[in-house]
Amino acid sequence: MSPRRSGISRIWKLFSPVEKRNILVYVVGIMLYKFGLEAFNGSIVTLAANRYDQEAYHSNSTIRTFERVGLISGLNQAFQCIGSILIAPLAKRWPTRTVLSVSIFVFAIFSAILMIVDAATGGYIRPKDFVPMDEHDFRYYGKYNTNGIIPIYCITGIAFGMVELIRRVIPRDIVGDHPEKLQKMDALVHIFYEIAGVSGAFATGLGLIPRLGNNYSFIITPILFILAAIVWLFISSVGLAVDNTGTDEMTPVADNIESGYLKSIVNGFVLFVQSFCIGAKIIFTHRKFIWIWSCYALTLYAHRYLENGIAPQIAKRYLEQSEWSQIIVGASNFGELLGAVFVFIFGNFIKTPLPWSRLDAIIILLVWYIPFYYPIANNVKYAWIIAATYIPIGFGSAADDIALNSFIQSSLSGLESKHKNISALGAVASFLYSSYIIIYAILNPTLGLYIDRVYDRTDSVRSAFLYTVAVQMTIISVIVLVSTLIPKGALACNPTLIPDEDLDIISTSKESSIETNDRGHILKRKNQQKVSPELVTHF
Structure with a gap:
């Protein structure tokens, strides 16, 4: 060619x-x-x-x-x-x-x-x-x-x-x-x-x-x-195109469409839980994949927390203009755009996502300046200065995310769970994304409460930022960097992973699928049709 x-x-x-x-x-x-x-x-x-x-x-x-x-x-x-x-x-x-x-x-x-x-x-x-009379005048x-x-x-x-x-x-x-x-x-x-x-x-x-x-x-x-x-x-x-003719023998014709939909929702929740459990087993029982959890879930949490948790606090407490958080978020998005373009052009030279994960872990340490920075309030220039530091952070996030997604898809797309309705790829995707959601849902309000208490007591958030931003991101960075040393052959700067095991993806259920008719009886089908992994998980 x-x-x-x-x-x-x-x-x-x-x-x-x-x-x-x-x-x-x-x-x-x-x-x-x-x-x-x-x-x-x-x-x-x-x-x-x-x-x-x-x-x-x-x-x-x-x-x-x-x-x-x-x-x-x-x-x-x-x-x-x-x-x-x-x-x-x-x-x-x-x-x-x-x-x-x-x-x-x-x-x-x-x-x-x-x-x-x-x-x-x-x-x-x-x-x-x-013209507001004070910062609380809305x-x-x-x-x-x-x-x-x-x-x-x-x-x-x-x-x-x-x-x-x-x-x-x-x-x-x-x-x-x-x-x-x-x-x-x-x-x-x-x-x-x-x-x-x-x-x-x-x-x-x-x-x-x-x-x-x-x-x-x-x-x-x-x-x-x-x-x-x-x-x-x-x-x-x-x-x-999705076949919506209703002729699929897996789905019996029901007199009550609403009832069938509710049963489909219940089955969807069951499949979601099963996907989470199977994904956890795949990740944590194989050396080839165990490092992915921290490199995916923790780094995704870190970047979302820096965008959705820290940026609004900087805008509100440092700059006293809450809307300027969108300048910071916009710069982060611009960094993600640059990262996506860079990986698209030069991604073929990097054999695995490990270098991208290491780069991402190092870049997030840039946030150490935040607790010690004293910008002038109500001056948009300082919002742009802070935003500029978010560009490399967004770059590292996008490059790491794209590389990890490609690695996960290529490594698991050929494997199948013994559960006919759950693919190995869908299970791992379900577990990783749900892990991130759980971490974010717990830590974001908890750390927000701590920052509020420090601000209420000292009228400043800098001492709180030392722990919620600098120390927390350092801990995540160290965990990710150590995790990238786990796979065989990972010690090189641009490693090529060595196959180390045959994967045995075990089902959590002896039943090949969960199917019910309009009376709630379990149905079985000889020729199973897999539920698309993208439709049972959010990845």
Whole structure:
């Protein structure tokens, strides 16, 4: 194959005209979705932080701002897992693009509820000439209880989990199961996804929140989500479209569709638990994989905590402008974009994800400066300086994440669990992502509580940052670096792992599948059809 044909022209000719059209439609929708998502998430976190601080100030009560913000973020991510489980029965009945569009439409409706509640309780858009009397002056907010944000954010977490899961499997419906087509499409989508993420975060922090206030800065979210839902309806399935004819002998015809769906949900939860257990056994009983847990779950937690936990605290406590956290998040997203492009171009020279994991572990030590940094409050220049340090952090995160995902998929895609409804890849994905969710859901509010107590006592968060940022990231870095020395052949700078064992993937159940008819009786089927691993786990 000539160099010329291996270039962009060859990639362009790889796709048919219909596939090119569908990819274009999908990319337009994903950019609308990501931009709206950044506006929503950034606004909700800053809104909750401001409101909890305001309530504590006016009631002279103990500050619990970032404990509750951490709780909100943790619950949202936990409910994403629930959403990813609920989506599987829907995807078996209707085309993937339809389920995706409906899910994001539901997300749009619930994202608008908070603005309706705010307006109904006396809230309004921040006036152009608004001059706050102090840092707790948000008189344009509605007079509702801030804890009301929690259930709304949890419900949107379910919809978010549905959308995030479906967007990971719909490329198969667009280009089929051709490996190179999938790889190129995923890379292209990821690049445009991060471009929208960077622009969305900056637009929210620098334009929407200062202009509208963070109680209405996500007014574009339901609009963009509805547009994305409409755009995605124009995708035509030309690859491995889901068969929704109801002829699958695994699914008996039920008189009550709702009852069948509820049973499918129950089975989905059972499969999720089984996937978690099988994945844990695969990871912790094989030297080839045991190092992945810390390199995936701990580093993913570290980066999400630095973005969603520390960035809002820096913006609120150091800079006294909560919306500037989106500048920091935008810079992190930009770093992830650079990391994705770098791995796409030079990834073939790195044999395993171990060098990327080591680089990631070293880069996160940059946060040691945070407890000792004294930026001038209300000066956006210092927000950009802090944001610049998040660019390499985002770069390391994306490079490590992409390399680990590729390694996991290539190492486990050929292996099958003895449980017919759970693949080895799906089980490991379920365990790793759920581990991250559990760690984040526990540590984020706990550390937030500690930071709030230190701030309430000393009127500063620097001494708390010494432990929650510097020491914590150092511990994670050391664990990850040590973990990368575990596999055979891992001592080289650019190691090639040595096969060390034959894997015996053992089922947790003697029954090959869980199937029920409309009366609840167990059904068995000779020719089992595997449930797609992407539809039983959120990875």
